[in-house]
Amino acid sequence: MNEVTALFLKRIKAPLLLIVVVYSIAILGMTLIPGVDENGNPWHMSIFHAFYFVSYTATTIGFGEIPYTFTEAQRLWTILIIYMTVISWFYALGTAIALFQDKAFQAERKKLKFKRDVRHINRPYYVVCGYGETGKAVVDALLDEHFGAVVIEQKENLSDRSIHDKLEYVPSLTADASEPEILEFAGVHQDKCKGVIAVTSSDETNLIIAISSKLLHPDVTVICRSDNKEHEENMLSFGTDHIINPFESFASIFGMTLHSPSMQLIYDWLTGAPNTSLSTPANIGPGHWILSGYGRFGQQLHKKLSQKHIPTVVIDPKEETRAIYTKNKLPDDSFIIGTGTDAKTLTTAGIKTAAGVIAGTNNDSNNLSIIMTARQLNKAVFVVGRENFKRHELLYKKINEHYQTDTHKNIEELSTVAHLAMQPSEIITRQIRSILIAPLLIDFISQALLEDNEWANITISRLSAVIGEQRPYIWSVSINKESAPAIAQALGFGRSIHLQHIIRDPVVHSRNLACVPLLLKRGDNLQLLPDEDIELKAFDQLLFCGLRKVKHTMSPTLTHLNQLNYVMTSKNEPQSYVWKKLTHLLHKYERRSASR
Amino acid sequence: MNREKVWFSFFMILALTLNFGFFYGEINDAAHHNVYELFAVIVVNLIATIMKFGDRTQMGAMLLATSLVAMVQLIAASIVWVFAEHIQHTGLTPSNLSTIVALSGGAMLANIISVILLMIEASRFER
Numbered sequence: 001m002n003e004v005t006a007l008f009l010k011r012i013k014a015p016l017l018l019i020v021v022v023y024s025i026a027i028l029g030m031t032l033i034p035g036v037d038e039n040g041n042p043w044h045m046s047i048f049h050a051f052y053f054v055s056y057t058a059t060t061i062g063f064g065e066i067p068y069t070f071t072e073a074q075r076l077w078t079i080l081i082i083y084m085t086v087i088s089w090f091y092a093l094g095t096a097i098a099l100f101q102d103k104a105f106q107a108e109r110k111k112l113k114f115k116r117d118v119r120h121i122n123r124p125y126y127v128v129c130g131y132g133e134t135g136k137a138v139v140d141a142l143l144d145e146h147f148g149a150v151v152i153e154q155k156e157n158l159s160d161r162s163i164h165d166k167l168e169y170v171p172s173l174t175a176d177a178s179e180p181e182i183l184e185f186a187g188v189h190q191d192k193c194k195g196v197i198a199v200t201s202s203d204e205t206n207l208i209i210a211i212s213s214k215l216l217h218p219d220v221t222v223i224c225r226s227d228n229k230e231h232e233e234n235m236l237s238f239g240t241d242h243i244i245n246p247f248e249s250f251a252s253i254f255g256m257t258l259h260s261p262s263m264q265l266i267y268d269w270l271t272g273a274p275n276t277s278l279s280t281p282a283n284i285g286p287g288h289w290i291l292s293g294y295g296r297f298g299q300q301l302h303k304k305l306s307q308k309h310i311p312t313v314v315i316d317p318k319e320e321t322r323a324i325y326t327k328n329k330l331p332d333d334s335f336i337i338g339t340g341t342d343a344k345t346l347t348t349a350g351i352k353t354a355a356g357v358i359a360g361t362n363n364d365s366n367n368l369s370i371i372m373t374a375r376q377l378n379k380a381v382f383v384v385g386r387e388n389f390k391r392h393e394l395l396y397k398k399i400n401e402h403y404q405t406d407t408h409k410n411i412e413e414l415s416t417v418a419h420l421a422m423q424p425s426e427i428i429t430r431q432i433r434s435i436l437i438a439p440l441l442i443d444f445i446s447q448a449l450l451e452d453n454e455w456a457n458i459t460i461s462r463l464s465a466v467i468g469e470q471r472p473y474i475w476s477v478s479i480n481k482e483s484a485p486a487i488a489q490a491l492g493f494g495r496s497i498h499l500q501h502i503i504r505d506p507v508v509h510s511r512n513l514a515c516v517p518l519l520l521k522r523g524d525n526l527q528l529l530p531d532e533d534i535e536l537k538a539f540d541q542l543l544f545c546g547l548r549k550v551k552h553t554m555s556p557t558l559t560h561l562n563q564l565n566y567v568m569t570s571k572n573e574p575q576s577y578v579w580k581k582l583t584h585l586l587h588k589y590e591r592r593s594a595s596r
Numbered sequence: 597m598n599r600e601k602v603w604f605s606f607f608m609i610l611a612l613t614l615n616f617g618f619f620y621g622e623i624n625d626a627a628h629h630n631v632y633e634l635f636a637v638i639v640v641n642l643i644a645t646i647m648k649f650g651d652r653t654q655m656g657a658m659l660l661a662t663s664l665v666a667m668v669q670l671i672a673a674s675i676v677w678v679f680a681e682h683i684q685h686t687g688l689t690p691s692n693l694s695t696i697v698a699l700s701g702g703a704m705l706a707n708i709i710s711v712i713l714l715m716i717e718a719s720r721f722e723r
C-alpha cells in the first residue's frame with residue numbers, strides 16, 4: 001500500500017465508522033417499528049427494504065415512503081434517520097475534501113506520481129538536480145540526444161516553469177535533492193539511470209548529491225558543478241566522475257585562446273549547442289592585457305596570462321586585493337585602484353596599446369560599461385567579458401545593437417560585444433554535453449592543444465569545407481560487436497577495412513559522406529585527424545564531426561555486412577535465397593563457357 | 597492499556613462470536629438461523645474492516661485481507677437471502693438457507709484466522 005492510499009484510509013476511517021454505525025441503527029429501527037400494509041394489516045419492513053430506504057434517504061435522494069405509506073411511528077424514526085445519516089455523510093465528504101486540499105497530502109501525491117513516472121521511463125536517463133539556467137540547457141541537451149531526463153528542483157516556481165513546455169514529458173519534483181530518499185524517488189538506484197548531474201547553485205548540495213548517488217548506485221556517472229576548490233577535492237575523494245568548475249573551465253578556454261584563437265574557435269564549434277550560430281575567429285594583437293576585477297575569476301585568468309609571460313595591468317577597487325596580486329605578479333605587471341568603468345582609469349592602464357581587456361567584475365553593468373568604454377578607446381582590442389546572470393544576456397545584446405547604430409561602422413567587428421564571454425551556465429552545459437555525447441571530444445581537445453595555431457587554421461578550413469556554415473554534430477563510433485557489428489565481423493574474417501570505407505556514401509559509391517574523422521583512439525594512442533587509408537582494428541574508437549543526418553547515413557555500413565561489402569567493392573551482393581542460387585548458377589555457366 | 601487496541605480486538609472477536617452464533621445449528625433449519633444475527637455479523641464485520649484501514653505493516657495487511665474475505669462471503673450470503681425472500685419469492689428453502697449458512701461458515705473461517713493473527717501479534721508484544 002502506498003503512502004497516499006494509506007493516508008487517505010487513515011483519515012477516512014472515523015467518518016466511515018460513523019456511517020456504518022448510523023446506518024445499522026437506522027436499518028435496525030426501521031425493521032423493528034411496525035407498519036401497516038394497504039389492507040391495514042400489521043407489517044414489518046425487511047432488512048433489505050430498510051437498507052434500500054435508508055440508502056436513498058441518507059443520500060438525500062428521497063423516493064418517498066416505499067412500499068406502503070408509513071405510520072406516524074415510522075415517520076418519527078425517519079426524521080431521526082435523516083438528520084443522523086445526512087450529517088454523517090457531510091462529515092465524511094468534508095473530511096475527504098479537506099484531505100485532498102491538504103498541502104502535505106498533495107505533496108505526497110506529487111511524489112507518488114513522480115515515482116511512477118520515473119519507473120515508466122523506458123530508456124536510459126539522467127537525473128538532473130537543479131533546474132536553473134544550466135539545468136535547463138542540460139535537459140535540452142539530453143532530450144536532444146534521445147536520453148530521458150528527470151528533474152529535481154528545490155524552488156517551486158522554477159520547477160513548474162517551462163518544464164511542461166518540452167516536447168517530451170520530463171518528470172519533475174519540487175524537493176531537496178540532498179535528501180537521499182528523494183534521489184531514490186528519482187530512480188538513481190535503477191539500472192536505467194545512467195548518471196546524476198548535480199548543477200544546483202549550492203556547492204554543498206552538489207557534494208551531498210554526489211555522495212548519495214555514488215552510495216545508491218556505484219556504477220552511475222556523477223557530474224558535479226563546483227565553484228570551490230575544497231569541495232572539488234572532497235568530491236573527487238569518493239569517486240565523482242566529472243567535476244566542473246566554471247571558473248577553471250573558462251580559464252582553460254582563455255588559455256586556449258591565448259595559445260591560439262583558432263583553437264578556441266574549434267572548441268567553440270565542436271562543443272556548441274545545436275542550432276546556434278557559428279562564431280568568427282578573432283585575432284589577438286601583441287601588447288599587454290588589462291584585467292579589471294581581481295576576484296577568483298580575475299585571479300584564474302591572471303595565472304593563464306602569467307604562464308604566457310604576458311604583462312598585465314590589474315584594476316580593482318579594493319585595496320585588500322593588492323596583497324593577493326603582489327603574490328602572483330610578474331615583473332611587468334602593475335596594479336591600479338579603480339573600477340575600470342571610466343575612460344580615465346582605462347587610459348592610465350594603457351588601453352590604446354593594449355592587446356586585450358578583461359571585464360571580470362562580479363557586476364554585469366560594470367562589465368558592460370568597461371567593455372563599452374574600452375571599445376570606444378581602442379577598436380582593435382580583444383574583449384573578454386564575464387556574464388554573471390544569463391538574464392543579462394539580452395542586455396548585452398541590446399547595448400551592442402545600440403553601440404552599432406551609434407558608430408555606423410565596423411559592424412563586422414562588433415558582431416559580438418565581447419570576443420570571448422564567460423557565461424557560467426553556458427560553459428558548464430558545454431562541458432556536460434561533451435561528456436554525455438562524446439567523451440572522445442575531451443581527448444581530442446587535449447591532444448589538439450599540443451598543436452599550434454597553423455594546425456588549428458588548417459583544421460578549421462577543412463571542417464568548414466565539409467560542413468559549411470552549419471553547426472557541426474559530433475558522434476563517436478566504436479569498432480566492436482555492439483555498435484559496429486558488420487565491421488567487427490568482417491575484421492574477424494581477416495578482411496582489411498580502411499577508414500575510407502566507413503566514410504564512403506553507402507548509396508553513391510563514388511562519393512564521401514560529409515563528415516571529418518577527428519580522432520582515432522587505439523588503446524592509449526590518440527591520432528588527430530586520421531588519414532583515410534588508415535587500417536581499422538578491433539576496439540578502435542573513432543570521433544566524427546559532420547552534419548547530424550550523416551551519422552544516420554553512416555550506420556548501415558557499420559551494421560549490415562551487405563552494405564559494408566557494397567562500400568568496399570561497389571558491387572551489390574544478392575541477398576535473397578533464390579537470387580543467390582541464380583547468380584551462383586549464372587557464374588558457373590559463365591565460367592564454363594569462358595573455359596571452352 | 598491502549599483504548600484503540602481494546603476496541604480493535606473487541607470488534608474482531610465480536611465479529612467472530614456473532615458469526616459463530618449465526619453459523620451454529622442445523623444447516624437447513626430456518627429456526628436455527630436468525631436474519632438479525634446475520635445483519636449484526638455484517639455490521640460488526642464492516643466496522644472491524646474499516647478499523648483495519650491504513651495500517652501499513654505486514655500484519656495489518658494480513659488482517660485487512662482476512663476481513664475483506666469475510667466481507668465478501670457475508671455480502672454474498674445476504675444477497676442470496678435477498679434473492680430468496682424478495683426476488684424469487686420462494687422464501688427460505690432449505691437449499692437457499694444451506695447456501696447462506698455455508699457462506700457465513702467461510703466468513704467465520706476468515707474471522708478465526710483474523711483472531712489467530714491478533715493473538716500472534718499480542719503474544720509477540722508480551723515478549
